[in-house]
Amino acid sequence: MKISPFKWILIGASAFLSLLIFVFPLFAAATYSFRGEAGKGRSLANYRWLLEQDGFYPNLFTSLKLAALAGILSLVLMVPTMVFLNLKAQRYKPLVDFLCILPLIIPVVSLAIGAQVAMPEFVQNSEYELVFFFAIIALPYTYRALDTSLQTVPLKTLVEASRSLGASWVATILKVIVPAIRSGILGALFLAFALGIGEFTITSLLHWETFPTWTVGAAQSNILGAIALSVFSFVGAIALLATISLISRRGTKPESLESEDEGVLL
Amino acid sequence: MTNAHGRVSSTLELNGVSRFFGQVKALDGLDLKVNPGELVALLGPSGCGKTTALRIVAGLEYSTTGSLTVNGVRYNETPAHQRDMGMVFQSYSLFPNLNVTENIEYGLRARKMAARDRSKRVAEMLTLVELGSKAKAFPHQLSGGQQQRVALARALAIEPTVLLLDEPLSALDAQVRGQIREEIRRIQIDLGITTLFVTHDQEEAMSIADRVGVMNHGKLEQIDTPIELYTNPSSPFVASFVGLANRISGEVSAAGVARILNQTISLTRAVSAFALGTKITAIIRPETLILTSENDPEATRGLIALKSFLGPLTKLGVAVEGSPLIHINIASSDVKHLEIGQHISFKVTASEVMAEHA
Numbered sequence: 001m002k003i004s005p006f007k008w009i010l011i012g013a014s015a016f017l018s019l020l021i022f023v024f025p026l027f028a029a030a031t032y033s034f035r036g037e038a039g040k041g042r043s044l045a046n047y048r049w050l051l052e053q054d055g056f057y058p059n060l061f062t063s064l065k066l067a068a069l070a071g072i073l074s075l076v077l078m079v080p081t082m083v084f085l086n087l088k089a090q091r092y093k094p095l096v097d098f099l100c101i102l103p104l105i106i107p108v109v110s111l112a113i114g115a116q117v118a119m120p121e122f123v124q125n126s127e128y129e130l131v132f133f134f135a136i137i138a139l140p141y142t143y144r145a146l147d148t149s150l151q152t153v154p155l156k157t158l159v160e161a162s163r164s165l166g167a168s169w170v171a172t173i174l175k176v177i178v179p180a181i182r183s184g185i186l187g188a189l190f191l192a193f194a195l196g197i198g199e200f201t202i203t204s205l206l207h208w209e210t211f212p213t214w215t216v217g218a219a220q221s222n223i224l225g226a227i228a229l230s231v232f233s234f235v236g237a238i239a240l241l242a243t244i245s246l247i248s249r250r251g252t253k254p255e256s257l258e259s260e261d262e263g264v265l266l
Numbered sequence: 267m268t269n270a271h272g273r274v275s276s277t278l279e280l281n282g283v284s285r286f287f288g289q290v291k292a293l294d295g296l297d298l299k300v301n302p303g304e305l306v307a308l309l310g311p312s313g314c315g316k317t318t319a320l321r322i323v324a325g326l327e328y329s330t331t332g333s334l335t336v337n338g339v340r341y342n343e344t345p346a347h348q349r350d351m352g353m354v355f356q357s358y359s360l361f362p363n364l365n366v367t368e369n370i371e372y373g374l375r376a377r378k379m380a381a382r383d384r385s386k387r388v389a390e391m392l393t394l395v396e397l398g399s400k401a402k403a404f405p406h407q408l409s410g411g412q413q414q415r416v417a418l419a420r421a422l423a424i425e426p427t428v429l430l431l432d433e434p435l436s437a438l439d440a441q442v443r444g445q446i447r448e449e450i451r452r453i454q455i456d457l458g459i460t461t462l463f464v465t466h467d468q469e470e471a472m473s474i475a476d477r478v479g480v481m482n483h484g485k486l487e488q489i490d491t492p493i494e495l496y497t498n499p500s501s502p503f504v505a506s507f508v509g510l511a512n513r514i515s516g517e518v519s520a521a522g523v524a525r526i527l528n529q530t531i532s533l534t535r536a537v538s539a540f541a542l543g544t545k546i547t548a549i550i551r552p553e554t555l556i557l558t559s560e561n562d563p564e565a566t567r568g569l570i571a572l573k574s575f576l577g578p579l580t581k582l583g584v585a586v587e588g589s590p591l592i593h594i595n596i597a598s599s600d601v602k603h604l605e606i607g608q609h610i611s612f613k614v615t616a617s618e619v620m621a622e623h624a
Contacts, residue, residue, distance in 0.1 A: 154357060160326050161359040163346040165373035165424060175372075179363035 026234065033228040046228035055214045062127065063211035067196030070134030074142045074192040075185060077135070082146045083177055086155055100143040103136050111136070112205045127208050134196035141195070142188040149184020153177075190244045194237065275302035276337050276427040276460045278323065283332030284484075285318050292318045294484035295332070300428070303458040305451070306489070307471035310481035311507070317432060319481075320464045324430050325349045336427050347376070352421030356433040358413040360405040366392070366416050367401045373424040391419035394453060411442040418450065422457065429454065429461040435470060447474055468508055472496070480504045498534075502622035505549040512552060512592050515624060518544040524621060526550075527566040527586070532618040545624035552581065552595040554616040565611035568592065573606055584610065 003011075036043040050056060085093055103111065115136065116124055123129045135142075158180060162172040178185060200212040215233075219226030278300040285293040293315040300306045308316040321327035323334060325346030334341045341349060352373075360369050370391050374384045392398045395415040405413055414434055421429060431450070435443045451474050454461050465471050471478045472492040479489035480503070488500040499505035506513070516526035518540045522533050526548045533540070533548075540546060558565045571591060572583025580598045583591045594612055604610065 153362075154359065157355055157357050157359040158361065160324075160346070161353070161355060161361070162372070164324055164326070164349075164351060164353040164430075165420065166347050166350070166376035167372070168347060168376075171376060176361050176363075180361070182363075 026231075029227050030231050032224060033231045035224055046222070046224045047232070049222060049225045050228050050232065053218055055209075055218065059209060059211045059214040062209070063197050066127065066130050066210065067134060067193045069128070069131045070138065070196040071189040071192040073131055073135045074138055075189060078139075078142050078146055078188065079178065079185065080173060082143070082150055083155070083159075083173060086147075086150045087159060097143070100139045103139050108201045109205060112202045116206065127210075129206070130196075130199075130203060130208055130210070133202045133206075134199055135192060137199065137202070138188075138192035138195045141191040145188040145191060146181065146184050149181040149187070153180045186244055186247065190241065194240070198233075198237075275458050277302055278428050278460055278462065279333075279335045280319070280323070281333045281335075283319070283322060283329045283334060285315075285322060285327065286330045291484050293322070293329070296484075296486055298479060298486060298489070300460050300462055302460055304476045305454050305461040305463060305474065307463040307465060307475035307478045308481055309465060309468055309471040309478050309507075312466060314481040315484040316464045316466075316481050318484075320430055320432055320462060323428065323462060324351055324353050350424065350426055351428045351430055352424055352426030353430040353432065354414070354417045354421050354434045356436050358405070358410070358417050358437070360413055360416055360420070362405050365402050365404050366397065366408070369405070369416055370420045370423050372420060377424065387423055391423045394422070394456075395419045395449070409442075410438050411446055414438065414446055415449070418453070422453070422459070426459070429459045431461065431463040433465050434463075435465070435467070443470075450474065472508070478508075480507060482507075499620055502547075502549055502620055505620040510552055510593065510595075511549045512555075512590075514548045514550055514589055514592065516546050516548045516621065518542055518546060524548065524619075526619070527589075527614065529564045529566075529614055531614060531616065534618050534620050540621070540623075546621040547624045549620045549622070550614055550616065552593040554614055555592070555594040555612050556615050557594075557596065557600070558611050558613045560611040562611065562613060564613045566613065567609060567611050570604060570606050570608050570610060573601070573604065582610075584612065 033046050034042050034044070036045060081096075085096055106114075112133065115133065116129065119129055119132065123132070155177070158176050159172055162176045163169075167175065198212060199210070200216075203210050204213050215226075215229050219229060278298075280296050280298045283293060283296045283298075284291065296315070296319055298306070298319070308319060310316050318327060322329045325341070325344060329342065336349075361372065364372065367388050370388045371384050374387060379387070388401075389398075392401055395418060397412060397415055397419070400408060400412060400416075405416070408416065414437075417434070434450070435446055438446060447470060463471070463475060472495075475492065477489055478492055478495050480487045480495065482503050488495060488504045490498075495504065496509050499508060505511055514526055516524040516531075518533075519525040519530060520542065523530055524533055524540075524546055531548070533546075560567065566586060568584035568586040570582055571585045572581070574581040574583075575598060576595075578598055579595045580601045582594045582596060582601065582604070584594060586592055592612075
């Protein structure tokens with residue numbers, strides 16, 4: 001396909017703007033984060049400072065743990081629900097679609113306070129209550145990731161084939177549906193995990209400390225350290241995204257093999 | 267009945283089975299018995315209820331009324347995964363994440379069969395469907411025909427009481443369809459497995475089945491051997507649906523007799539009760555029409571408007587005043603001299619014909 005000169009100009013202008021808005025600040029932040037003592041030379045001092053902070057590892061671990069649990073909770077709740085919706089209750093999909101958008105519409109303060117009082121006391125008194133909140137705020141994204149994936153597979157036929165071969169519902173979901181929508185599941189897992197690990201407002205409102213809330217305090221005392229923290233968080237998120245994307249791509253389809261016999265394929 | 271492999275074949279029976287979807291009657295009091303080792307095809311137009319019947323047998327749909335039994339045991343309340351029925355779907359429905367071997371052993375794993383027995387059974391099935399070289403291939407690496415053979419092997423691996431085939435050849439191209447059809451029949455006879463086959467393709471049903479059931483509006487119009495169905499249809503619908511047929515206007519001229527074209531022909535007993543003077547539409551097979559001399563008092567004159575060579579037979583389309591194009595099938599060797607635009611004379615040789623109200 002031949003691209004007209006006008007389109008080349010548009011592409012060039014878009015690339016330049018992206019560079020200016022996105023890449024340049026990141027490059028500047030990375031450059032600052034490697035500045036040495038008193039702003040002179042290049043060193044890893046700011047990253048060393050970051051790793052030496054008391055709260056770095058515990059809070060990072062807490063965030064990773066809560067986000068991972070939120071991802072798992074999202075899948076445990078959403079995969080069977082979405083399968084049921086797509087198989088047996090198509091007419092209720094618009095309603096569920098609307099309900100899943102609510103976390104985007106309801107103000108975070110109302111959501112945090114309102115949902116917290118609905119939880120049992122032993123959950124309210126534990127940092128694990130955040131797992132439920134993270135799963136709730138990820139709902140609009142996990143719903144769509146799973147729904148899109150389920151639309152691409154012949155769900156009804158696969159389920160019927162599995163059932164007629166003697167498999168139970170649990171076996172059908174675990175052995176047939178989950179592998180068939182693996183990319184959607186990984187997408188939903190990543191979205192819930194990413195939202196959980198970066199969540200600040202609800203955690204702060206409910207007075208819990210995770211990595212994002214800890215960084216606000218930690219960054220006050222060392223501006224270059226705070227920049228190093230931003231770069232660390234950004235690179236970490238990109239690395240995580242790339243890893244999950246790689247795993248999901250490798251798992252979806254085996255590499256195509258050439259047919260051994262060249263004759264007419266029956 | 268025990269087959270050559272020592273397996274016992276089952277009897278499948280549906281008695282008064284109905285299925286309503288709201289006000290719509292998808293199946294209306296279906297009575298059907300499939301004998302041990304028999305292959306019965308349910309044939310009919312879209313929406314006639316044949317697939318609903320098959321899905322009720324498989325346990326994928328429930329019946330509103332009636333009973334379903336296998337070897338006399340009631341199956342109505344048995345869930346699909348406990349029915350021990352093998353099903354082959356139109357769209358193959360192989361599990362995309364599993365290779366051929368894993369697909370075939372899926373049902374065996376669900377039954378917790380020991381690994382050694384499983385491997386042995388999979389090897390047997392691969393030999394049966396002649397796909398030994400594709401054991402490790404994934405579904406997307408196979409052609410449509412190969413995928414359907416794997417689906418058949420997967421359904422047979424569990425040694426089902428009844429094999430259910432839901433339009434398994436529809437998604438295949440014509441040449442492969444013929445080959446797979448013969449393969450299904452060979453395997454079915456070899457294993458002696460009781461089989462219910464659903465299709466809308468009459469050629470498919472007639473060529474593969476021991477008996478064919480023609481369905482219309484949720485009811486079984488007739489169930490018989492293919493030859494009986496073709497030669498002695500019980501209703502105008504069956505006569506029209508099975509095989510090619512000309513629909514020619516006529517009028518009842520005496521009790522059980524009608525004037526059709528220039529002839530007086532008896533009506534079949536099933537429709538012989540028309541009153542004198544009733545306008546009818548006779549259903550006449552193309553092969554029961556022959557060329558004749560123009561001096562024959564029973565001859566009808568017409569103009570050849572169409573000539574299609576079909577190998578041993580040639581189909582002539584003859585335009586006759588006051589009638590839609592009449593098709594005549596004649597041996598190709600007898601019509602070499604005939605060309606489009608030429609006038610010919612022909613007559614009906616059938617001793618009696620099926621008819622319905624015009």
